[in-house]
Amino acid sequence: MGTEGDDCRVIAGRYRLEARIGRGGMGVVWRATDQLLGRRVAVKELALEASRSGEDARLRSDRTLREARAVAQLRHPHIIVVHDVVEDGERPYIVMELIDGGSLADRIAERGPVDAAEAARIGIDLLSALRTAHEAGVLHRDIKPANVLVESGTERVVLTDFGIARVAGATTLTETGSFVGSPEYTAPERMSEARTGPESDLWSVGALLCAVLSGESPFRRDSIGGILHAVVAAEIRPPAQAEPLLPVVRGLLERDPDRRLNAAEAEGMLRTFLETGRTPQPPATPYTPTQRDIPRQTPPPPSAPAPVGRSVRGVLIAALLVAAVAGAGVSAAALLIHGGSGDGGGTPTSPAPGTSASTSASPAPTVTVTRGAATSPAAADSHTAPSGYRLARDPAGFSLAVPEGFTRDPQGERVFYMSPGQTVRLGIRATVPQTGGPLGVMRRADVKGPDTNPGYHDGRVTRTTHHGHPAALWEFTWKGFSTAEGPRHTYDMCWEEDGRMYDVWVSAPVGKVREAREYFDVAVDTFLPT
Structure with missing residues (x-):
């Protein structure tokens, strides 16, 4: 199904847009035909922000195309295939394989939650896809049921919108305090902008498993402030339906990213469940604290918060702030502190090994970093x-x-x-x-x-x-x-x-x-x- 285009316009002299099949914050998805190769494709028409200057819009467009081309290098049966990245009228378009089927969110809404075996199968496919992406240095950053497609007939799980939420310049929190992305599926370290890495995608898989088993994310609340508080501070309560997979879910929803299950560990545990029908056990080698987890500061005055390990400092700072304003709705988001992940580009000169010259086109709000x-x-x-x-x-x-x-x-x-x-x-x-x-x-x-x-x-x-x-x-x-x-x-x-x-x-x-x-x-x- 879809909404027919007014003129079935052709972009880049090749792709005929025929029907609108989806719309979101990032733009519109069209069912289209590649007239050169005579095949059906999906075309994502990325939205342009009218409030941005021409130069800023150009930089964002360049980044989008650059990042989409990186995603196009990925080859995995559970990652959407990106065929082409083009521009038409200064607007970027991403040409992808057309999946005959709806999203995992649609499936849950129409048929209800799935059983533990089906959830394990979905998790295995997604974790396998993420391992391939992460090994290539590509992150997703917006894993949620709406970004997972299920192919009709084969039930193949396909992860889509890979990297697009990030490459289009969307940070977790905007300067006005609005939330960009999917807060119910966003890792706590991304909430505080302390770091963003493969571990953040794995947290999202944990939240997704809860959603497919119960019908909703365990962090769903009535307001953005409530969601933020649930993610970074409140007790995490997986749904009862997650009991057969509880060690996997808890391992992925570990707030400290350094203690979180990695993709291989979680995938192995889910495979064990499918093979034996028994609740999988955590990895045999438990996490052992090291010297780097021990705070290096001297004890603070009684009125100051106790120091914490580096990997959770940003999260706990965010938790304290959000807890204080959880009832304030969207404005709570504006109080979160960036934890300092990023790349500092040094002065632009010829690169030496291990460094480079570069800058971001994204607007950069002023933040305070509490580090070590x-x-x-x-x-x-x-x-x-x-x-x-x-x-x-x-x-x-x-x-x-x-x-x-x-x-x-x-x-x-x-x-x-x-x-x-x-x-x-x-x-x-x-x-x-x-x-x-x-x-x-x-x-x-x-x-x-x-x-x-x-x-x-x-x-x-x-x-x-x-x-x-x-x-x-x-x-x-x-x-x-x-x-x-x-x-x-x-x-x-x-x-x-x-x-x-x-x-x-x-x-x-x-x-x-x-x-x-x-x-x-x-x-x-x-x-x-x-």
């Missing part, structure tokens, strides 16, 4: 390295904590500290302040991202502060400088301090993104000019 040990004067004065790190007093005029075993490798005006084998690279650069400050530097760098970092995608720049100084964070994924190197992820922060501009970044293989984030956090937290 050096965020308080007392911690900065002590300037000690946590366990597993050493304090490097660099002759270039700074000191910071670097992982033990990393060796110094100066390259012109940049200084690198390399892991054994140089697979992880920690870089530092000091320059004079640049036009537009840290945010301007990062935004200009992001524009050049595809030129300086092969396969650049998922770039994001956020305005923030570092020890009270203006700063910007940049985060992105790319293919690496060689096939042998493989896909990489980069965290980067740039800030101004005492008349100088500093840039600190960490680049690592996508499979080591957790370690990279810790190395980055520790480096930034402990950095001091000397």
Whole structure:
């Protein structure tokens, strides 16, 4: 079914739009015909924001096309096939395979919840798809029943809208406090913008499993404020129907992303359930706290909140704020604190290994980052390295904590500290302040991202502060400088301090993104000019 177009117009000289089959915040989906190949396709016509300047709209369009092309490289039976990415009249369109069937949300609405075996099958298919995507450095960011299609006749589960919610510039919270995306399925670390990684997609799968088993997300409430509070602070109560799969659901709905089940673990547990009919047990090797989970700050005064581990700090800050305003509706969203995930692009110059120049076209609201040990004067004065790190007093005029075993490798005006084998690279650069400050530097760098970092995608720049100084964070994924190197992820922060501009970044293989984030956090937290 669908609404017929007024003129069955043809875009890009090839695709005839015939009937509207869906509409959402991202735009309109059409049933169409590829006149060149004579096949039926689905075409997503992405919405343009009239409030944006021509240059901003152009940058957003470029990012959308760039990211959609990255998704088009994915090949998996449970990921929608992207055939083409085109522009027509300055509007971007994404051409995809046409799935004969409705969404999982439609199926639940029409037929009701599914049983545990069917939920396990759906979960296995989605987790398998996500493993392929995550290995390629691509995140979904908006997994929900409406974005999962079920093919008629075969019951094949297909994950669609892959990456589109993010690439079109939609952040979790807008500057006005409105929610962009699907809050009932959004991980708590994304709510606080503390980090966004593969773990966030896995939380969404956990919420989706609850929805297909019971008919609704366990975080559904009457207001945005209520949903936010349910996600980041309230007790998580999976529905009774989830009992056969409870260890999987609880493992995916673990608020600390470092303790959350990974895709392979969850998929294996669901397969065990299908094969045996018995409730699967958690992985044999339980999570063991490490030194990095132990707060490094000295105890605060009684009136201050107790310090927490790095991986949950942003979430708990968000929880405190949301709890205080949960009844205030949408305005509660505006009070959440960004936790500092992002890429800081450094000054735009020729790239060195592990860094690049780039900027984000997304508007960057001012945020405050609560990070680690050096965020308080007392911690900065002590300037000690946590366990597993050493304090490097660099002759270039700074000191910071670097992982033990990393060796110094100066390259012109940049200084690198390399892991054994140089697979992880920690870089530092000091320059004079640049036009537009840290945010301007990062935004200009992001524009050049595809030129300086092969396969650049998922770039994001956020305005923030570092020890009270203006700063910007940049985060992105790319293919690496060689096939042998493989896909990489980069965290980067740039800030101004005492008349100088500093840039600190960490680049690592996508499979080591957790370690990279810790190395980055520790480096930034402990950095001091000397």
